[in-house]
Amino acid sequence: MYDIIIIGGGASGAAAAITLARQNSDLHITILEKNERILKKLLTTGNGKCNITNTAVSPAVYESAFAQSVLARYDFESVQAFLSSLSLPIKADAAGRCYPLSESAANAVNAFLNALHAGGVKICTGQEVRAIRKEGGRFVVTAADIFEADAVILAIGSAAAVKGYNGLDLLHNLGWHIERPRPALCPIPSDAPFLKALQGVRVKATLCLGERSESGEVQFNADNISGICAFNLSKYVQSGDTLFLNFLPAQWGEGELLQQLKASAAVAPENAALLNFLLPRKLAAVVLKRAGLKPSASPASLSEADFAALAQLLGAFPIPVEAPTDYRRAQTVCGGLDARFVAPDTLAAKDYPGLFVCGEVLDTHAPCGGFNLHWAWASGMCAAQAANAYITGETL
Numbered sequence: 001m002y003d004i005i006i007i008g009g010g011a012s013g014a015a016a017a018i019t020l021a022r023q024n025s026d027l028h029i030t031i032l033e034k035n036e037r038i039l040k041k042l043l044t045t046g047n048g049k050c051n052i053t054n055t056a057v058s059p060a061v062y063e064s065a066f067a068q069s070v071l072a073r074y075d076f077e078s079v080q081a082f083l084s085s086l087s088l089p090i091k092a093d094a095a096g097r098c099y100p101l102s103e104s105a106a107n108a109v110n111a112f113l114n115a116l117h118a119g120g121v122k123i124c125t126g127q128e129v130r131a132i133r134k135e136g137g138r139f140v141v142t143a144a145d146i147f148e149a150d151a152v153i154l155a156i157g158s159a160a161a162v163k164g165y166n167g168l169d170l171l172h173n174l175g176w177h178i179e180r181p182r183p184a185l186c187p188i189p190s191d192a193p194f195l196k197a198l199q200g201v202r203v204k205a206t207l208c209l210g211e212r213s214e215s216g217e218v219q220f221n222a223d224n225i226s227g228i229c230a231f232n233l234s235k236y237v238q239s240g241d242t243l244f245l246n247f248l249p250a251q252w253g254e255g256e257l258l259q260q261l262k263a264s265a266a267v268a269p270e271n272a273a274l275l276n277f278l279l280p281r282k283l284a285a286v287v288l289k290r291a292g293l294k295p296s297a298s299p300a301s302l303s304e305a306d307f308a309a310l311a312q313l314l315g316a317f318p319i320p321v322e323a324p325t326d327y328r329r330a331q332t333v334c335g336g337l338d339a340r341f342v343a344p345d346t347l348a349a350k351d352y353p354g355l356f357v358c359g360e361v362l363d364t365h366a367p368c369g370g371f372n373l374h375w376a377w378a379s380g381m382c383a384a385q386a387a388n389a390y391i392t393g394e395t396l
Helices: 011-023 041-048 067-073 076-085 105-118 167-173 193-198 228-234 254-267 281-290 304-315 371-392
Strands: 002-007 029-033 090-092 097-100 122-125 131-135 138-142 146-154 178-184 202-209 212-221 224-226 242-246 317-320 332-337 355-357
Touching: 002 011, 002 138, 002 371, 011 029, 011 105, 011 371, 029 146, 041 105, 067 371, 076 090, 076 371, 097 105, 131 167, 146 371, 167 178, 193 212, 193 281, 202 228, 212 228, 224 228, 254 304, 281 304, 355 371
Parallel strands: 002 029, 002 146, 029 122, 146 355
Antiparallel strands: 090 097, 131 138, 138 146, 178 332, 202 212, 202 242, 212 224, 242 317
16 A cells, blocks of 8 residues: 555656655655556667756746746756756756766766665556556556556656557546657667768758758668757658758858859869868768769869759758658657646646556657756656645645
């Protein structure tokens, strides 16, 4: 018998458990986690350095009806203070991305585990929850074992980078509507034949998808386009779309580019060296071929039309793309629990008193840079405060 059960041992579930234990030391709290340990996904964030939040956090960054009231209370300073209380000081880079001072995701996980232990939170692993029901005013949670509690916090995450995810089945069984989830913050698939020749090539570029654009480092892979700017656009991609890459420095116009192309043609021994001032050699070869130019030919034979064709491609190189479908490569998802079923100020389920929802399962998402982890901490803290008020009969 517990006061509160938290289903899911990811970032939001851990934040909720620690917040509850600190607010009310009399509570009996348990985390139910289907894996052999909790916080597995946190270990991979920020390429192992743990991009834990961002100084630029604001409700405007998030595409979500939940974000407004939650982030008004759990802003950057609030989350920074929470992390500091775990002996997890953070530092920010020039873009506002925040990491633990140690730049170690493993150290961050250990800080959370220490706080959970200090708070007396019981962690039950190997417990894949299959059903939740309410009997006699208490929740009965069916997993490998049967658990009962006065309140439940659903912190069940999403299918992103999770093998065998079944969390949405719980929501469907509660009669809730789910906005169709799809992978987000992931590579953009493409079957363009030239990608195999560009495997591993990196270049600075602006990616354009319709009226949307993102700038940064792009990495070409055999079957996709990757990099932070590609990740941020991935959720908008539909199958059959064309992604355009602009390789030009932001300050260059058509005149500057044509001038540089002609200056390069005057000294380049062959077309293969024509674009050395801008592109890696492998990528330059692909662009030249797309423009109908032989890499081994002499630049002296280039016409005004050739220069114009090259300039057009360098400013808008087309790549056919497909909608992402591989959740294993995704950092998060678009879609999730519809906002109509949850009170935005408390994250309480409207039809199930004592049931609260937090984290990635809610239909909220943001760009790369620590924003999605910030949501996990903020929403976990919010749900915990509301759950404690429910148990104690306090008014928020």
